Amino acid sequence: MxxxxxxxxxxxxxxxxxxxxxxxxxxxxxxxxxxxxxxxxxxxxxxxxxxxxxxxxxxxxxxxxxxxxxxxxxxxxxxxxxxxxxxxxxxxxxxxxxxxxxxxxxxxxxxAGRAKIHYSVMSKSGLFRKFKTVQIQVTAEVPIAKDVLCYVKKQGGYPANKEDGMAYPFVAPFDAGKNMLPAIEIGKEDYVRLFFTDGKTYGQLYELISV
Structure with a gap:
């Protein structure tokens, strides 16, 4: 043949x-x-x-x-x-x-369908501190490569998309199930959200849900 x-x-x-x-x-x-x-x-x-x-x-x-x-x-x-x-x-x-x-x-x-990725961003700040501590939790139905997601930081409000702030890559892949990431410090008026690094490509494979 x-x-x-x-x-x-x-x-x-x-x-x-x-x-x-x-x-x-x-x-x-x-x-x-x-x-x-x-x-x-x-x-x-x-x-x-x-x-x-x-x-x-x-x-x-x-x-x-x-x-x-x-x-x-x-x-x-x-x-x-x-x-x-x-x-x-x-x-x-x-x-x-x-x-x-x-x-x-x-x-x-x-x-063939999209795998769900749930994420949450938890923050703590003291009354007189200039910074706050943020911890991101990602729960995925399947293993996810590190370059699928990024987090975006914006001052004064939550970013609306990947370009609406400063984007940062993740340094390790995500396992299927719950992934608790190391805590990071950001400014007290900064806000963080997760986005796909390439929405057109990864949006066909995964559904990103904020909880």
Whole structure:
């Protein structure tokens, strides 16, 4: 089995869509003329490799199965983004061929759900002290890399976003469960909140909740 790049006139998968009902997903697409089977690849979005050796879990799926099931049905579990690629399947002189499409119309991404990250910021200050002590607690459903989150400090009020104050990185990853971080000292009029370092990327994987 080998990949070949699509050329003008090559059979191409088009109209790839998905429908979700709880954790059940159905993929549908338009079959090109003369193609009676496809290979469906499932992998975590962002993974890449040449060939199936290091890629998802390829599955041969026939037009007859598609018709009987009104599409391709699978379950979506866990968290993160799952990518499906549907390759037109042909028999070549040297064996089976899978058509790679540069237009990526044969690829679709689906959110498998977001893991919850709860956090709280506790502070203590003395009447005559210029500083207050702050302790952050993070409770995560799954392990979290240290560069997913940052804390932002702002004088005079709580920051509204990552850019609304001074952002600081965390120096260690977070375990699944409760993480009590070392106490820090900040100004008496400073306020702290947690944010994603990259909201567009990590907001698809996690839900950040202040408690």
């Amino acid at each position: 080998r990949f070949v790049d699509a050329e003008d006139g090559s059979p191409a998968i088009t109209g790839l869509t998905r429908s979700l009902e709880e954790d059940h997903c159905t993929l549908r697409w338009i079959w090109p003329s003369g193609i009676d089977a496809v290979y469906i690849e499932r992998m975590a979005a962002g993974q890449s490799a040449d060939g199936f050796g290091n890629k998802g879990e390829p599955k041969l799926y026939t037009r007859a199965e598609y018709k009987a099931n009104n599409g391709y049905q699978t379950r979506i579990e866990g968290i993160g983004i799952v990518a499906f690629t549907v390759y037109a399947y042909q028999e070549g002189d040297g064996g089976p061929l899978l058509i790679q499409q540069a237009n990526r119309e044969n690829r679709i991404e689906i959110s």
